[in-house]
Amino acid sequence: MIIRVFLLASILVGVAWLLRTRPGGSRLAITRLAGFVLAAGAAASVVAPGLVTDAAHLVGVREGPNLILYVLVVVFVFTTIVQGMRMRELERRLAQLARAQALAGAAAAADEQQRV
Amino acid sequence: MSTPTPFERTVVVVPTYNEGAMVGTVVAELREVFPHVVCVDDGSRDDSAQAARAAGATVLRHPVNLGQGAALQTGFDYVLGRTTASHVVTFDADGQYLVADAAAMVELAVASEVDIVLGxxxxxxxxxxxxxxxxLMAAALRFSRSITGIRLTDTHNGLRVLNRRAAASMNLRQHGMAxxxxxxxxxxxxxxxxxxxxxTMRYSDYSRGKGQSNLNALNILYDLAAERLGATA
Known part of the structure; x- marks a missing residue:
């Protein structure tokens, strides 16, 4: 079935792409573009539900809602990975900030001692 | 003024998180040998910082809890940036280690001129x-040997002596126990x-209660795997 190849390949390619590129302008642009495509697809499926079924048949899925579920699973995996990476980056920055404050506090305490 | 002894040229870094009951004793014991003790208070909610300061330690305070790895790195940054110490000792605040072992390890590091001595x-x-x-520790040891390729006889032992070169190479990104x-x-x-x-490790009721749960090994594995996958980014 085409859908299996499509799903597995999209997960693998997506994960590899996420891990091998630097977060930045072009990645953000592609992510946003994918978001728009998804939104357009969602709108199309509302306007013409038959389209989803046609698309499902095209890739070898029996029913339209199944295709939607599969696509959502892929989207969920991506979102989870992106959020996880963003969280790690934030934690790294938080650590740098806390560290800078701890060291500044120590310097202030040392100055205080010298003055006394 | 006489030449400083190896112990005077060493800073002991003690990551501290809610160890108010123990850290004072640990610092006092350390200070009998090592004049320079730095407690990195990792956002404790108890009186750890005051207890450590009262016992004669310099206290660096993280405004929020980050994890032991982050606390150690703050200690390393302090030693490298603010002192001229030749060696830094990492020592746990829960009283598991003996000061005599730390002292022997500093002497070994100075005499043998290795970069890092591991307990x-x-x-x-x-x-x-x-x-x-x-x-669990036996399994962890096999795992870490296969990952790093160095034939340690123990892993995840918190007692270490690093010279400046070793401390400068650390730049720890794992904030937790990994x-x-x-x-x-x-x-x-x-x-x-x-x-x-x-x-010598003293597993007391206190350290058993304070220490990591065995299940935390899973978190360590996860953190390492995430780091490894993300390393290419």
């Missing part, structure tokens, strides 16, 4: 270690020379 409970003796923990694996991989990455030294 090993398997070369020394361990008192009161639960069986489950022993089994930092111990990270330190071992830095030894390989930065081609640090290393030795092991037997240490």
């Amino acid at each position: 090993s409970r398997n070369l020394g003796s361990t008192e009161g270690q639960p069986v489950a923990r022993r089994v 930092h111990a694996s990270e330190i071992e991989s830095r030894i390989v990455g930065a081609s640090l020379s290393w030795r092991e030294h037997p240490v």
Whole structure:
């Protein structure tokens, strides 16, 4: 079935792409573009539900809602990975900030001692 | 003024998180040998900072809790940036380690001129270690040997002596407990020379209660895997 190849390949390619590129302008642009495509697809499926079924048949899925579920699973995996990476980056920055404050506090305490 | 002794040229870094009951005693014991003790208070909610300061330690305070790895890195940054110490000792605040072992390890580091001396409970003796923990540590040791390729006899032992070169190579990114694996991989990455030294561990009711749960090994594995996958980014 085409859908299996499509799903597995999209997960693998997506994960590899996420891990091998630097977060930045072009990645953000592609992510946003994918978001728009998804939104357009969602709108199309509302306007013409038959389209989803046609698309499902095209890739070898029996029913339209199944295709939607599969696509959502892929989207969920991506979102989870992106959020996880963003969280790690934030934690790294938080650590740098806390560290800078701890060291500044120590310097202030040392100055205080010298003055006394 | 006489030449400073190796102990006077050493800073002991004690990561501290809610150890108010113990840290004062630990610092006081350390200060009998090492004049320079730095407690990195990792956002404790108890009186750890005051207890440490009262016992004569310099206290660096994280405004929020970050994890032991982050606390150690703050200690390293402090030693490298604010002192001229030749060596830094990492020492736990829960009283598991003996000051005599730390002193012997500093002497070994100075005499042998290796970059890093690691404490090993398997070369020394361990008192009161639960069986489950022993089994887990054996598995962890095999795992870490296969990952890093260096033949340590113990892993995730918190007692270490680093010279300035070793401390500068650390740059720990693992803020939680996986930092111990990270330190071992830095030894390989930065081609640090290393030795092991037997240490005695005292597993008391207090340290068992305060220490990590065995299940935390899963978190360490996860953190390491995430780091490894993300390393290409």
